[in-house]
Each structure stands twice: as structure tokens, then as C-alpha cells.
Amino acid sequence: MTANLLLAITAGVLVASGVYLLLERSLTRILLGVLVISNGVNLLFVVAAGRPGTPPIVGLGDPETTSDPLPQVMVLTAIVITMAVAAFVLTVAYRSFQLHGHDEVADDVEDARIRRLAEADAASESYEDTTFSDSGEDVVSE
Amino acid sequence: MSDLLAAPMLLAVFGAAVALALPGRPGVQRAVSVVSLTGIMGVAGVLMWHTHQVGPVALWLGAWAEPLGIALVADRLSSLMLFVASVVALCVLLFATGQDSDEQRRETPVSIFHPTFLLLMAGVSNAFLAGDLFNLFVGFEMLLFSSYVLLTLGGTADRIRAGTTYIIVSLLSSALFLISISSVYAATGTVNLAHLAVRLRDLTEPVQLLLEVLLIVTFAIKAAMFPLASWLPDSYPTAPAPVTAVFAGLLTKVGVYAIIRTETLLFPTSPVNDVLMVASLFTMVVGILGAIAQVEIKRMLSFTLISHIGYMVFGISLASEAGMAATIFYTAHHITIQATLFLVTGLIERRGGTSSLDGLGGLLGVAPLLAVLFFVPAMNLAGIPPLSGFIGKLGLLQAGAAAGTPLAWAVVAGGVATSLLTLIAMAKVWNRAFWGITPAEERRAARVIDIDGDGHEDDDTRPMPPLQVGATMALVVFGLGLTVFAGPLYEYTHAAAAALRDGSYIAAVLPEGLR
Numbered sequence: 001m002t003a004n005l006l007l008a009i010t011a012g013v014l015v016a017s018g019v020y021l022l023l024e025r026s027l028t029r030i031l032l033g034v035l036v037i038s039n040g041v042n043l044l045f046v047v048a049a050g051r052p053g054t055p056p057i058v059g060l061g062d063p064e065t066t067s068d069p070l071p072q073v074m075v076l077t078a079i080v081i082t083m084a085v086a087a088f089v090l091t092v093a094y095r096s097f098q099l100h101g102h103d104e105v106a107d108d109v110e111d112a113r114i115r116r117l118a119e120a121d122a123a124s125e126s127y128e129d130t131t132f133s134d135s136g137e138d139v140v141s142e
Numbered sequence: 143m144s145d146l147l148a149a150p151m152l153l154a155v156f157g158a159a160v161a162l163a164l165p166g167r168p169g170v171q172r173a174v175s176v177v178s179l180t181g182i183m184g185v186a187g188v189l190m191w192h193t194h195q196v197g198p199v200a201l202w203l204g205a206w207a208e209p210l211g212i213a214l215v216a217d218r219l220s221s222l223m224l225f226v227a228s229v230v231a232l233c234v235l236l237f238a239t240g241q242d243s244d245e246q247r248r249e250t251p252v253s254i255f256h257p258t259f260l261l262l263m264a265g266v267s268n269a270f271l272a273g274d275l276f277n278l279f280v281g282f283e284m285l286l287f288s289s290y291v292l293l294t295l296g297g298t299a300d301r302i303r304a305g306t307t308y309i310i311v312s313l314l315s316s317a318l319f320l321i322s323i324s325s326v327y328a329a330t331g332t333v334n335l336a337h338l339a340v341r342l343r344d345l346t347e348p349v350q351l352l353l354e355v356l357l358i359v360t361f362a363i364k365a366a367m368f369p370l371a372s373w374l375p376d377s378y379p380t381a382p383a384p385v386t387a388v389f390a391g392l393l394t395k396v397g398v399y400a401i402i403r404t405e406t407l408l409f410p411t412s413p414v415n416d417v418l419m420v421a422s423l424f425t426m427v428v429g430i431l432g433a434i435a436q437v438e439i440k441r442m443l444s445f446t447l448i449s450h451i452g453y454m455v456f457g458i459s460l461a462s463e464a465g466m467a468a469t470i471f472y473t474a475h476h477i478t479i480q481a482t483l484f485l486v487t488g489l490i491e492r493r494g495g496t497s498s499l500d501g502l503g504g505l506l507g508v509a510p511l512l513a514v515l516f517f518v519p520a521m522n523l524a525g526i527p528p529l530s531g532f533i534g535k536l537g538l539l540q541a542g543a544a545a546g547t548p549l550a551w552a553v554v555a556g557g558v559a560t561s562l563l564t565l566i567a568m569a570k571v572w573n574r575a576f577w578g579i580t581p582a583e584e585r586r587a588a589r590v591i592d593i594d595g596d597g598h599e600d601d602d603t604r605p606m607p608p609l610q611v612g613a614t615m616a617l618v619v620f621g622l623g624l625t626v627f628a629g630p631l632y633e634y635t636h637a638a639a640a641a642l643r644d645g646s647y648i649a650a651v652l653p654e655g656l657r
Contacts, residue, residue, distance in 0.1 A: 003328070015321075022314065027306060034313050041320045048328035070210075071327060074276055078320055081283050085313060088290055092306060095297045105310070106303040108376045 007047045014040030027093040027103040031086060038082040045071040045078070143192055147201040147214040147271055149185045150224060153178040154264035162257040171256040172239045178260060179232040182267060186225035189216045194634060198641070198650035200273060209337050213273030213651055218638035219470060220270045223399055226474045227270070230391045230481045231263050233617045237485050238384035240609030254291065262288035262388070269396045273651055275323050275333040278400065282319065282364065286312050289393060292385045293377065300380045308377035315363035322356035329353060336651035339407050347413075354409045358401065358418070365397030367455055368425035371448045375432065378447075379440035383488025386440060390447050391481030395473055398454045402469065405458055406642040416549060418459035423553045426452030426560040433567045437499045439487045439575070442567055446523065447480055449560055456553050457538050460545050466639035468537030471632055475522075475530040475624055482519040482617040489515070489614060490575060495603045499571065504580035511611065513576050518618050520572065522625075524565035530624040533632070535561055 014036050021033025049071040054061035056069035093103040157178030161171045193199065198217035202208060216224075238255065265285030272278040290312070294305040327333055329349055330341040342350060359370070366374045374394075378386050405412055429449025436442035454476070457469030491497040493509050506513045522529040535557065542554040579587075624631060641647070 015317075018317075022310070030310055034310075034317070037317045038320075041317055041324065044321060044324040045327070048324045050328075070333075071324070074323070074327075074333075077276075077280065081316075084287065088287070089309065089313075092294065092302060092309065095294075096302050096306070099297075099299045099302060105306050108307070108372075 003047055003050070004052075007043055011040040011043035011047065014043065025104045027089065027096060027105060030105070031089045031093065034089070035082065035086060038078065038085075042075045042078055045075045143196075144199045144201040146185055146188060147199065147216055148203065150182045150228075150267035150271065151264050153181045153185070154260045154267060158257040158260035158264065161260060162254070165253040168253060171253065175235055175239075175256045175260055176232070179228060179235060179263065182263065183225065183228040183232060186221055186228050189221035190218070190225050190634075193218045193221050194637065198647050200651040208652065208654070209332055209334055212277050213334060213336070214271045214277075215273035215335070215647065215651055216271055217647055217650075218634060218641055219402065220399070222470065222474055222634065222638065223395070223477075224267060224270045226477050227266055227392050227395075228263070229620055230477055230617065231259075231266075231388060233613045233620070234384045234388045234391070234481060234485065235259060236616070237387070237488070237610050237613035238382075240607040240613060255295065258288045258291045259388070262292065262392075266392050266396060270399060273335055275326060275335065275338070279316075279319050279323060282396070283316065285393065285396065286316065289389060293381050293389075295382065295385070304377045304380040307373055311363065311373040315360055318356065318363070319360045322353065322360055325356060326353055334651070335403065335407055336648040339648055340652075342408055350409065351413060354404070354412060354414060357404050357408070358414065361397045361400040361404065362421070363397075364394065365401060365455070366394045366448050366451055367397075367421055368428050368448070368452070369421075371425065371429070371451075374448055375441055375444040378444045379438065383484060383491065387481040387484035387488070390443070390484050391477045394447065394451055395477050398451065398458075398469075398473055401455070402458055402466070402642070405461070406466070407647060410643060412461065415459045415461050418455055419549055419553055422452045422455035422459055423556045424452075425449065425455060426553075426556050430560045430563040430567065434563060434570070439490065439497045439499065439571055440484070442571065443480070443483050443487060446564055446567060449564070450476055450480070450523070452560070453535065453538055453557060456557065457541065460541050460550065462541055462545060463636070463639050463643070464544060465538065465541035466642060467632070467636040468534060468541050470635040470638050471530075471537060471628075472534035474631070474635075475534045475621075478617060478621045478624060479519050479523050479531065482614065482621055483516075483523065485610075485614045485617060486512070486516045486519065489606050489610060492604050492606055492610075494575065495581075499574040501581055502575040503578040504576075504583065506576040508580060509606070512606070515611075515614055515618055516576070517572070519621055520568040522621055524568050525561045526565070528625065530621065530628055533625070533628045537632070 018033040018035075018037030018040060021029050021036060024030055024033070049068040051067070053065045053067035056066045056072070096103045157174050160174045164170050164174075189199070193216055198215060200216075201214045203212045203214065205211070235256075238259075262285050265281050265283070265288060267281075268284060269278055269281030272281050290305065290309050293308055294301050323333060326338065329345055330338055332338055332341060342353070345353075363370045363373075378389055381389065426449050429445050429447075429452060433442045433445035433449060436445060450472075454469050454473055457465040457472065460466075487497055489512055490502070490505065493512055494502045494505055496502060518529075522531045525531040525535045539554050539557055542550045542557070
């Protein structure tokens, strides 16, 4: 099998930029990242198809010189799925905008709680408190 | 017989279409869903019987020449998984239809629950029966998409927050899966699992290792294996009880199933087993330590879910027949028990008004039946003899002891500790939710009865609908059935584990032995 180096590098660059965007806070940028990544991945399938050739249609050209149709079919499926993903993530981003006025991904509840505990720790007088609660919420509020 | 393989997916997709076309007729939607899930269960039962008697069956869709088309394959493992999954899905669906109209309006304002649920089941069936990697990917996408919709039902702030993380992580794992598939195709020129099993042996070891690691990482995200599990406990608990139950029961187990397939069929001489074993130890211990720290029952159960994935991965990493048989048994047990516990939590939430241990108490006196429904699966999860959790864990620990390496012994010790810690977590729920006095009595004792001054005693508890209790009871009984029929079932999983490596799968898919 012969591979196209230029395509492979392009795919790598696309995936790398996608990962960068994926690390952003705003859901819209994350969606852009996902779209860029999926384009990169689709290119990888084209690389996997090997040598380019004539369209893979029966009766149109020599079977020896046609390109491999199977990766193209997979790419088509992947494109359809990406479209559905884009539609759904945009909906979620819009709903998030409706609810909060922005579309930023929120912190993990647990992380936020631990951070609150850590911040409150310095002034915590209720550390010796006898009320039993391991949720931590009471300890902070008292 | 092989034509039956297409039935589970078709039943689910047609059911979903009919349910989607009749949004104003909830009665018809329910009937359609119940009929199609019962149909899947029946087909899976027949497949279990047939594969056990005769061996794996394969169906080539679309009548293409053999290595090119899409193959559906059922062997003992996939039929058992499909059967248990459909039983759980049916009970969860009955539980969901038992919601009263008030709860229904709040939880699922649009009537898309039934079609989405059926599509989820179609994805699960497709993933279990897929005979090629790309079809497995499509199955995963179907179930993931349905899960996005189910997780964000109603679009409340909580669910959007939890759903966002879940969706992003799932999208990343899907991208990784596609990268793995394209690499596999570039290296071998096929995506059919049986064909790959033949062709992958010709590759050099580094290339094989690369492909294996790519696939394992992809599936580890879906199976919620440490260190790729942190998305799970934050996203599952906010969904409605039936949705969480079906997610916890099915979605991670599809990932485990995919790991079993990859490790036995594609890479039988795997060099990453030790890494998997270390990961399984951390999955168990970190998961259960997280569970003990929780006061919200749903979050606690999400952590025990992660923790017990470790047991299954441990069995896989042993790469022995005994280990694999125990893993398959444990997976069937865990699908049932984890879903049951989440349904029971749904009932606790109704009866006690909350699922946080801080606001619960005295449920034993208020609802003794609920206490029994919680106690049995909780003890089963912790692995108290003679329940099926004990049998599965015993099998895994014996297989670990038989392997005898220091690492295996370390994981065996970790497994015993995890089992004890699970018991502690369950005992904590039992002590604080079922014993003691109810919050209402507590308030009465403190003479604060009417805080909001509306003339009524503050009480957000509601009675449990009989259908929900019935569905939960059915799952508890099914879990007990796994215990009662553990002998025959263990024999079956042993045969399933043996068949994973004896080449019968490849022979069924490619009878002419292609290269």
C-alpha cells in the first residue's frame, strides 16, 4: 500500500488544532474543535484507502486502477454522524445560552465543592462541630 | 436461524419509528415499546439456546461477496449479553411507564422518551451483534446519540451541565475510535473482526501493539476504566432514575464487551495484559473510595459502578479461560444488579423525597418492602454469599490465584478489599436511609413542622406507584434467578469463554477460510 504523506500530515495538523479548540471553555469552540477533528479523521480514511484511482463504479474504467471504495463509504457514514453531532451540540449550546447567558462548560460539582471547602478551610471554626455531616455543606455554612 | 440475527435491531428501530409517529398516544407508545423489547428478549433467548447447542451463527447482510459485506455474528457471549440487556431494558421501561402524569410532565415534557429508549436498545443490540469494527462503531454511535438525548431530557440547567461533559467526552472517544478503525484498515485492508483475526497475525509486533492500544483506550473510555472514568459520576446522577438505571446497566458493559472481543479475537497474545491488570486494580480501589465519600445515593452508586468495572477488566487481563468465564458471569450479574439499585434509588427518592442521605431516615418503618428491595441487591453487589455477586467474585479471585503472579495476587487483595468497602458503602446507605427516625419525626421532635407557613406539614414524600414497585421487584427476582441458576449459567459462561479462543467464531463468519 502507498500512503500519501501530505494528506497524513494535514490530518495530523487538523486533529492537533481540533484538540486545542476542544480544551476551550466555550461550547461553540469545542464544537468547532470536534468538527476540525472529524475532518482530520476523515482525511485519515482517505489516506488508508491508498493509491488514488478512477471512480469505483462498475463498468467505468479498469478494475486495476480504481480507488478503494470501502473507506469512502465509511467517510460518508462518518460525515452524516458528524452533521448530527453538530446539530445536537449547537442545540445544547443554545439551551445553555438561554439558561445562563453563556455557553461555557461548568465545573464538575465535586471539584467545585472541594475548592469551596479548601477556600473555607482557613476560617473554619466549625471544624470541631459535633453535628455529623460528611457532605461538607453544613460545615462550611456554619 | 441466522436470519434471526437481524431481528433485534429491526424490532427496536421499527418500534422507535412507530412510537415517534404517535406522539399523542402514550398508551400505544408504551404497548409498542413493551412488545418490541419483549421480542428482542425472545430472540436473544433463542440465540442463547442455539449458540449453546450448535455454535456461533453469522449473517452476511446485503448479499455481498464474503469479506466485503456487513456481518452480524452471535456467539454465546453476545447472546447472553443481549438477553440480560433486554431483560433489564424491559424492566426499566416498565418502571418508566409507571411514573404518574405529574412526574411525567416534569421529567419528560416531550413524548420522545419511548422512541429514544428503543433506539438506544437498537444501538446496544447492534454493538453486541456487530461482526465488524465499523458496524460496532455505528452501534456505539446509535446508543451514544440516544443517551445524549435521554441525559438532557427536558433541558434543565443541571442536565445541560452534566450532559455537556458527557457529550464532549463521548465525542472524543468516537473520534479516537474512528482513528483506530482507519489505522486498522490501513494496516490490514479489512474491518471484519473474523477477517482481522486472521490478518492481524501477519503484522509486525509494534504495529499490532499500536492498533491494540488505540482500540483499548477507546473502549476504556466507554467502559469507564481508571483513569478514563472521571466523566461518569458527574453525568449519570442528574438524569431521571430509569435513564440512569439503563445507562449504568448497559452502556459501560458494551465497552467491557468490546474489550473482551478485542482481547480474545483480535489480539489473543496480548502484551498489554499487565497494564490492564494495574488499571483494573486502580479502577476498583479509586472507584470504591470515591463511593464511600458520597452522601448522595445516585453518586455513590455511580462510583461503585466504576469500581466494579475493575473486576471485569481484571478477569480479562488474566487471559485465562477461568478468568474470562468469571468475567462474563460477573458482567451479566452486574448489569442486572446495578440497574436494580438505581431503580430502587428512584423509589427511595419518591418515598423519602430526596436521594441524599442527609435528608433520609427511618424508611424501614415507613416502607418495609422498599427496604427488602434495597437490601437484596445491595448485599448482592457487595458479594455476600450465596448471592451471584459472591459467585462471580469468587470465580475471579480463584482465577487470579491460579495465575499466581505477584501482580495478580495484589489485584486479588485489592478485589477483596473493594468487596469489603462496597459492603461499608451499602451499610452506610442502609444505616442512614432505612434506620433511625424519619426527617418528619425529627422536625416534629424539634417542633418545626411548618417552615413555609402554608398550613401543611412540610413533606415532599410521595407514595410509590405499584407498576414501579413491580418492575423493580421483577429485576430483583431476576437477580436472584442468576443466583439460583448460577450452576447452569456458570457452565454456559465457561463454554462461552472457551469458544472465544477456539476459532469457532472465525469459522462461523468465514466458512471458506479467507486470507
